[in-house]
Amino acid sequence: MKVLIMAAGVGSRISRYLQGQPKCCVDVDGKPLIRHTIELLNKKGITDIAIVTGYQERYIHQALEGLAYSRYFNPFFRVANSISSVWFARDFLTTEDDMMIMNGDVFMEEKIIDILLKDKRSPMMLSDSTRIEDADYRFNWDGELLKRYGKQLTKEETTGEYVGIGRINKEDVTVFKQNTIDAISNEDYNCWWEDIIYRTVDDGQNVYVNDVAGVFWAEVDYIEDYDRIKAFVNSKS
DSSP states (O other), rough: OOEEEEOOOOTTTTTTTTTTTOOGGGGETEEEHHHHHHHHHTTTTTTEEEEEEEHHHHHHHHHHOOOEEEEEEEETTSSSTHHHHHHGGGGGSSSSOEEEEEEEEEEEEEHHHHHHOOOSSSSEEEEETTTTOOOSEEEETTTTTEEETTTOOOOTOOOEEEEEEEEHHHHHHHHHHHHHHHHHHHHOOTHHHHHHHHHHHTTTTTOEEEEOOSSSSEOOSSHHHHHHHHHHHHHHH
């Protein structure tokens, strides 16, 4: 399993709390979130890891001192969404192994990785059916298949919140890579990396959903998300 981590963004919704650091560098139990993530992946035997940085990248590299990972830099982090990060890391998108793609500001329990390693379906996105009332990016799935997606879904239409992590098997990497290149060629800079997968739903293809209900995770979009992480970590100490 290879892992590509998106960590280029500014994090404007929570930036006033970050003292100029990227979201993935918030302190979690005495260490930066991104270091927690890499160490957790290494613990599960995953060492082929690439990180795309942009905003204040020096903090990320300082946080990861002593750990092995591939580096890619997205200079357009202020003017383009995460599709540009995938494009700059396109050489990492190979068919040698299955791939996990995740946003760098996601805190997750170890079991999240276990779930993703065990579930061989592709493309597959993680969602949480317990996060409906306060969901940010919303999913609607039927059975195991994603049907609708977006922040515009109502609470009644929502079956879960998107976690910020997905899996693409090596058989699907070539198509994902080409669709990313095509999006950049078409100047679709507002596209997120997930949109490359979501658009296949619109084309009638299967995108699978794994419900991680009961396993803790949080994506640091708002200060309330960070507070949830700290409360969870404190409950385990």
